[in-house]
Amino acid sequence: MNKTMHTGGWLRANKGFLMFLLLFGVFRTAVADWNPIPSASMRPNLLEGDVVFVNRLAFNVKVPLTDIVLQHTGEPQRGDIVTFSSPRDGTRLIKRIVALPGDTVEMRDERLIINGREARYERQDTVGDSMAAAGQLQAQRLSERSTASPARQIQLLPQVPARRSFAPVTVPAGQYMMLGDNRDNSADSRYFGFVPRALLIGKAERILVSADILDHWQPRLQRFGMKLQ
Structure with missing residues (x-):
C-alpha cells in the first residue's frame, strides 16, 4: 500500500x-528528427560526424513508430536527400533520390541516363580520401546535373571495385531509386533495389551540427546550419 x-x-x-x-x-x-551520419556513402556533401535535420512531414504523415501512411503531404523530387528504411533489412539509411516512379534509368561507366537523357558532368577536383578496406585513395569530385534536378557534387573512387554500370530499368509505381553521392562506396538501390514510398522517413534539409570524428570530435563550425543541396 x-x-x-x-x-x-x-x-x-x-x-x-x-x-x-x-x-x-x-x-x-x-514531425521532425535528427540523423547522425555514420558512414562515407554521401561524401563529399555529408561527412561522418554531421548531424542532419530531417523533416518527417515532407512526404507523409504516418502513425508514430510505424510505416503506416495516413496522408501524403508532398511529392519526393529527383535530387532530394532522404532518410528511409532499407527494403532489405530495415536499417535506416540516407541517400539521394535519382529516379522517380515511371522513370527509365541506367548507368554506363558511372554516367547516369534518365529517360534517355545523359546527365552532364564537370570535373572539379582530385583529393585524398580513405576507405577502411582499401586505405588511402585518390577521389575524383565532379559536378553532376541530371534531368530536372539541380547540380550536385559526387565523388568517384576509380581504384576500388564497384557497380559502375547497369542496364535500363523502369522504376515501378510508388517506388524510388536511391544512390549515394560517394558512388563507388555506397550500398544503395544498385544492391537492394527500389524503395517503396511507405519506407521513406523524411527529407534531410540541413546540417544541424558537425564534428570531425577522426580529430578528437573537433567541431566543424563552418558546417553548422548548412543547407543541403
Missing part, C-alpha cells in the same frame, strides 16, 4: 516532465 502510494505520488509530482517526454517522443517519430 505504501509502495503504491509512493509511486502514485512520484507520478503526480513528475507528470509535467513525463508529458514532455511523451510529446518529445511523438515529435521525433512523427
Whole structure:
C-alpha cells in the first residue's frame, strides 16, 4: 500500500516532465528528427560526424513508430536527400533520390541516363580520401546535373571495385531509386533495389551540427546550419 502510494505520488509530482517526454517522443517519430551520419556513402556533401535535420512531414504523415501512411503531404523530387528504411533489412539509411516512379534509368561507366537523357558532368577536383578496406585513395569530385534536378557534387573512387554500370530499368509505381553521392562506396538501390514510398522517413534539409570524428570530435563550425543541396 505504501509502495503504491509512493509511486502514485512520484507520478503526480513528475507528470509535467513525463508529458514532455511523451510529446518529445511523438515529435521525433512523427514531425521532425535528427540523423547522425555514420558512414562515407554521401561524401563529399555529408561527412561522418554531421548531424542532419530531417523533416518527417515532407512526404507523409504516418502513425508514430510505424510505416503506416495516413496522408501524403508532398511529392519526393529527383535530387532530394532522404532518410528511409532499407527494403532489405530495415536499417535506416540516407541517400539521394535519382529516379522517380515511371522513370527509365541506367548507368554506363558511372554516367547516369534518365529517360534517355545523359546527365552532364564537370570535373572539379582530385583529393585524398580513405576507405577502411582499401586505405588511402585518390577521389575524383565532379559536378553532376541530371534531368530536372539541380547540380550536385559526387565523388568517384576509380581504384576500388564497384557497380559502375547497369542496364535500363523502369522504376515501378510508388517506388524510388536511391544512390549515394560517394558512388563507388555506397550500398544503395544498385544492391537492394527500389524503395517503396511507405519506407521513406523524411527529407534531410540541413546540417544541424558537425564534428570531425577522426580529430578528437573537433567541431566543424563552418558546417553548422548548412543547407543541403
